[in-house]
Amino acid sequence: MSTPSKILVVGTVNGSLEVFVEKISKFNKKGGPFDFVLVSGDFPLDDQSIQTLKNKIPVSTLIISGNKNLPSSLEKKVDPIKGGEICDNLFYLGKSGIYVTSEGIKIAFLSGLPPPPNDSSDSKDNEQTETSCHFSIEDVDRLVEFSKKLTPSINYSDEEDYVPLIDILVTFPWPSHVQKHSAISTPSAPKNDSLILSDLCYKLKPRYYFASEENLFFEREPFSYKPHIKLGESTFHKDKTAKPLVHYTRFIGLGEFGSKTRWFYAMNMTPLHIINSQPKDLGTIPQNITECPFKLTSLKRKADDVNSMIFAEEKKSKSKVPPPNYVCKICNITGHFISDCPEKNNKEPIKKSIDDIKNECWFCLSNPDIQKHLIADIGENLYLVLPKGGLNCPRRPEFLLSSDSGNTSNGSGTVSSKFMVPGGGHVLVVPIDHITCPFDNVSISEDFKSGDQQSDLQPIVEEYHKYKDKITKLFDKYDCVPISIQFVRKNNFQHSFIPLIAFPKKLLPTLRDNFIQAGKKENIVWSNSLPSSESFGYYKCEIPDGKPPLIYHLDAKKRVDIQIGRKILAQALEIENGGDWKSCTLSHAEEKALKKSLASELRKI
Template sequence: MAAKIIVLGSLNGNFESAFKKLAPLHAKQHFSFAIVTGNLFSAEQDADSLSRLLNGQVNVPLSTYFTVGTNPLPEQVIERIEKGEDVCENLHFLGKRSVTKTSDGIRIVALGGVLDKTIVGGQSKEQHLPLHTADDARILRGANSADILLTAIWPSGVWTGSNIPLTPEKQAAIVSSEEVAELCSALKPRYHFSTSPSDFFYEREPFFHPPSSESDDRPITRFISLAPFGNPAKEKALYAFNLQTREVTSSIPAGSTVSPFLAWTNPKKRSAPHDSGGQYGRFANGHDHHGNGHHARRRKGERGPLPGPDQCFFCLSNANLDTHMICSIGEESYVTTAKGPLPASDTFASSGLSFPCHQLIIPLPHEPTFRQMAGDANRIHQEMNKFKEALQAMVATQSRHKLGAVTWEISRQTGVHLHWQFLPVSIDLLRKGLVEAGFKVEAENRNFPPFQETELGSGVDETSDYFRVWLWSDDGDTGIRSKELVMRLDEGFRFDLQFGRRVMAKLLGLEDRLYWQDVVQSVADETKDVEKFKEVFKPWDFAA
């Protein structure tokens, strides 16, 4: 079933008249939801109208989404958002950098604010200021796909190859960036909405993206920039359309052009994200998967957006991500230190490591298994394996071959976001077979399926759930020894998600640190350990 959507240009504080006009339209057309582009509020918002909005005296007739425009959000609005509440009934803040899936299954990727070129590296920390960084835009590319892309500024050169006139004066007034162009090129959204800086409406001809190596499909994007609502020139400020979820492009519309962004990187298309319940492990920050988001207050009986990458604590598009724990970001995956690490900061001090070195290697796509990454699985696995090998080499060198490493993965169709956990361990335990025995004995004691020694590669062809562990050591003399053990799990098998940590806690004599919640460090200590890790990892960090 198609979703009927209406999009509004910048309201600039005139939300009362806008929602008043929207009410009869919605009563007649029954829209699924509305989106406000640009600025919902003005830079000097009228206090009385804002008070009426926050007090529920302004009727917002249907679910309406907005992000940060080019004006800061009012303090009263920020306070409400930070409490995890909607601004008022039916008015939902998407976040400045977010991925949201509506109850209709429509996937919205939002990037608010203008590009702050003074920040050379890193993400913007303040989620309510009208600024974003190059890394904010780059991280959102990990969303992989979008039905609707919503940005406060235009993608650079979007008018290239277009026959729709855009005067030099209008071009000069437009705020645009290559980063947004790269984001549009990567996500290939079906619609890309922005806002015009003055009283004009612009709708470019549809443009098609080159096919990927996995598909002959040519995704079509329609770029539309709406004029401000209530503009004196009477330029178009409302845009209504129907959008069918999971619709495959069967033909290229007449008048379409090639993508104006062919000069920029065009990542291969990835499969749409899958979201389901599960445990996040040790990279959470106190929020749960099903609540405490910004959709807490809404009309009775109405379903809000389903939780997606914006609420997953392994997804870089999550605005609440503990970014101070990120150690290295590659093209397909990234490395972070674990929250509530199993080893303490001094566990391996005698072996040359002054930090826990409990690391997570996390793929960018929001998928529970490599199989669901489809055509991208092998490439993603290759980079994750490269990170694993770099960590192994670092541990061996830094410890002067006193330490080897154990890495494990839980692959479950009902999981949330695949990841690997990496831990150093004494080379003596590895070489004497005690680590392998530890995993096998614990599995036998729990009546788990037996381990098999095999090599799954990316695991893209695996149809069953599984737990696998890699054992690696290099003594600097006889060379490297490695082994991959796999435990295949039947559908519905109740597997202990703490199994890997439980085994390693016994082997390392750290059973008092089994539960990550009991050993969470302060932000200052986490930051200190991350900086120590990054300094030691520097010679092996191919993504730096």
């Protein structure tokens, strides 16, 4: 059975983000390391806080929206619907969807509050709606449908028993009636619970459900969706021959970070679909399990019926009159809300100048903060640099092809002697110009070339292959080959680079299968062909085993762990926590020594 993921879930985060990061860092050292942190409510963000957070968040942190929309300044960095990376180790999941971690944990998420009443005429309510975040019935329906397409499932004799094998569901509000059948009391009853979320929970049947709007800690007894199951028994498929299934939901309400109410919940988790494929590892149903608190009669109603009883449908498009002092932030004119502004779809997004982008880019040589001590060689169009926290191949006898090859000099007694090749074995090939498209193939580079990209790519591509040949010769002297991994997205403004990672020839025969098997767990189907120019992007791994590269065509609606390649290599090399670059960082002196040994070896080739 796979190693369980270590997860920390927290409630709404308000106040100082520096205090939050400091607290999470302590948690991670004392009870971790955690694979990720999941925030079940608002996470206050602005340009200043993002600058403060850069390179300081110790664990990959996933956030949703609670009762507030993303700041408009952030919408230039991430899509408010699809989500995206805000800064290193901080990822906004988006409006609704399912996020699959590299370990196979499936997280269903829904940002915002329930749909607001459509019959409210109070101007303050309308003004609040402009800045509040709300989900719609359509968002919920799409999430349910997506779960059926994305996740493996168990189908019983009727639709009520559909189990999409979701590990975690996270929303901001609580579901209605969740306290029913529970013997655990809370200081107060939920004030803003949602019947729509009760419906969603029943349809997704998550293993864990977290919510934090009520600012109450409530760890409810687990509840089952199959009332006829006897305690201590496992359930089976209707054909009686398939593998057994133990399934129930634990709902956990969390307090606000920093409050006197408990605001965190730590746990170890193995993906539900893996548990149910290992009969010998199945446990029994907990003795304190209760009936499902959600009534089937109410859940069978149509969404419109639910809306008519409790909530309105998603806010209608008809215009409302704002208060006299309200000024639209798009056109700076009174008389309408921002959502009704006629200029809403015509407003050109504010673009940073190329100088601003270069000054902030980690790879542009014009950036005064660039880590120059890591640069090993500078060519005409490209340069070679060691990454921070590189995945450096450890020097082990079992990685060598023969005892003789172990006699090859690699700086005995130096930091390089710990690794298979001089420099550690992880190098980045980076364009000197701020190029945002791939540069290993002219035709595909032109397809993904942005409109303002003026560089002639032919000499860049040619120089890349010269550098790659050099690195290949160097690695070959030490029984290694270079593995190339690329993550390419269309309309991406990040500085392109190609990592070349040393991998022992002795382990090469099984590496391709490692990628294929890991891809299956992530629902990744590998291809051998590059995508068309209309593609959203691709993820490519080149393994020098005489076979075509493994290519995954990216889907704009599906999230992919961009570190999956690194994690597969780290596992093969038996580097503990090697999938996280922060676990592989070296001292400044060690980095300089590795760069020096790499540069010295390159001059000999």
